[in-house]
Amino acid sequence: MSAQSELTASNRAIVLVAAPTLAAAEQVSAMLAAERDLDVRTQVVIDGHIDPLGDGKSAAHLVIADLGDRGGALLNDWDLRGANTPLIVIGPANDPQTMRRAMQLGARDYLSPPLTSELLVSAIRQVLSERIISHAPGTGGKLTAVITAKGGSGGSFVACNLAHILTVHQQRSVALIDMDLQFGALPLSLDLHSRDTLFDAIAAVDQLDPVALTGYMTKHESGLHVLGAISDQLAIPSEVSVEAVHRLLGLALQTYQHVVVDLPRQIDALTTMVLGAADNVLVVSQQSFSHLRDTKRMFELLQGYVGVPPERISLVVNRYVEKNPITTDDIRAAVRPQNLVLIPNDFVVATEAQNLGVPVYEGARNAPLTRALCAIAERVDAGVAAADAPPRQAERPVKRALQRVLGMR
Incomplete structure (x- = not known):
């Protein structure tokens, strides 16, 4: 063998x-x-x-x-x-x-x-x-991995709309791959119904070439290609071949200019492989004590366990509200990210996009939320880290609570 x-x-x-x-x-x-x-x-x-x-x-x-x-x-x-x-x-x-x-x-x-x-x-x-x-077979395309620090932070929303914007705004050939093997539903966010899934592509990976790979993709009218993970079979992540997924990613990077992978919130052999190979890792979180605690833990795992260089990781604070008691200053102090980017809260636009399966770039192109996602797309497409947040803000009384929750000195 x-x-x-x-x-x-x-x-x-x-x-x-x-x-x-x-x-x-x-x-x-x-x-x-x-x-x-x-x-x-x-x-x-x-x-x-x-x-x-x-x-x-x-x-x-x-x-x-x-x-x-x-x-x-x-x-x-x-x-x-x-x-x-x-x-x-x-x-x-x-x-x-x-x-x-x-x-x-x-x-x-x-x-x-x-x-x-x-x-x-x-x-x-x-x-x-x-x-x-x-050893990745494909060296031309860029790989961006999106992972949430806490469930419900909006990681799939960011991954889906980022891939769409890279396609229509950046004019790139893009593959969006759903690697949430048990609960992934990315095609539904684009009002798509997949015939083939990630599991079908993995099973045939040894016979695939770039042309054949595109045949497994579900095509969005924008030109974005999507490989979903929804299956009638129960998928156990530990039973999925890491090496086969590695080869599939390599082939995707040969075929497309940019590959966006939506990862589940877990660190295992499969996610470690993807995170280690990514040009950009976007950690999606929100403004709350529990989110910050889990975000700090996620950064520790990414840098200390997986070995992702800090400059490749961007903390994306989704649904950002300027008047929230937890400020960008608090976030920096708790997590110490090298790159911090904010997506402003717009519940109406985001909810409508999710419910209708219409990307925000199509339904609300000029909304602040969409402009923030466009900025992220421009930065990851150029191969540099996401833009930093605005200037530091003055400290507030919430700092003491943060120290208690996060164990900061």
Whole structure:
């Protein structure tokens, strides 16, 4: 069985921990025991040879080389069979020669004891994300992922209208993909009825080319192509092949100039893959204590667990009201986003668009809400972060409540 087919079957990335002794390898392996989407294996280094093929059946997607007491001596004997496998080195601190040798061998990261599980997992997520990006079949299109920090924040509304505006306002070829496998209903937001679904495309991904992929899409009159997730079958996210979705995304990026993915509010192997590959991640939230608490948690997960660089993440505050007790100053203090963008509240326009299945750009082109979405579309299409919010506002008494709810010092 090939490494690719094994990943397709198990949805797990194979991580090989190599060390001079079994005890050392198992110590590092134990730090990853809680990561269910990682298939962690160990290998005792003999004569300096680290073989990513390990058991002769499945190649590792990532190698962690723990140098132990041998330091750079182990790297000096590095076997070139590992040259094409991403590498993380655990070695002594304050040892420039060993660090330099690790970089020469293509190490993506160099860690030194004392090592925590959090630091190791973060490094692994970052390297695997880079691997996904560098191995993505499609390199021409841009990928924007939309995820909510709290249910009901309006993530699907933002994703749907952003994709439509990219199509009609930015004049791009755009695919909108719904990855909420159990409750996704994006086609309904555009008054569309899908014949084929994401699951149909995944099942046929090995036979698809760009022309065939468009045949699975539902076409909106604007030119936007939509791949919905509504199915008569109950979909269990853990049973969906991450590798197959990865290939589908790569093909979509070959076919379209921009791909917008609406993600469910969860962090798992599938969403981690999409988030790690995205050029832009839009986290949609609102102005409330509970929203801010969950938004802070989402940012911690995206940056610390998934490994998304902060500059790729934009916090989108939907239904923004200037006179709300929670100000942009409070939001910055609680979440510390590098990029903050506001979508003004317009309940009538938004509700009418949802109920009629008519995008806001068609029904209320000049509304402040629509103009804010157009600004986001222009920024993600240009490959830069969403526009920052207006100047900081004066502090209000709500700050003390925020500190209590969010545990801020």
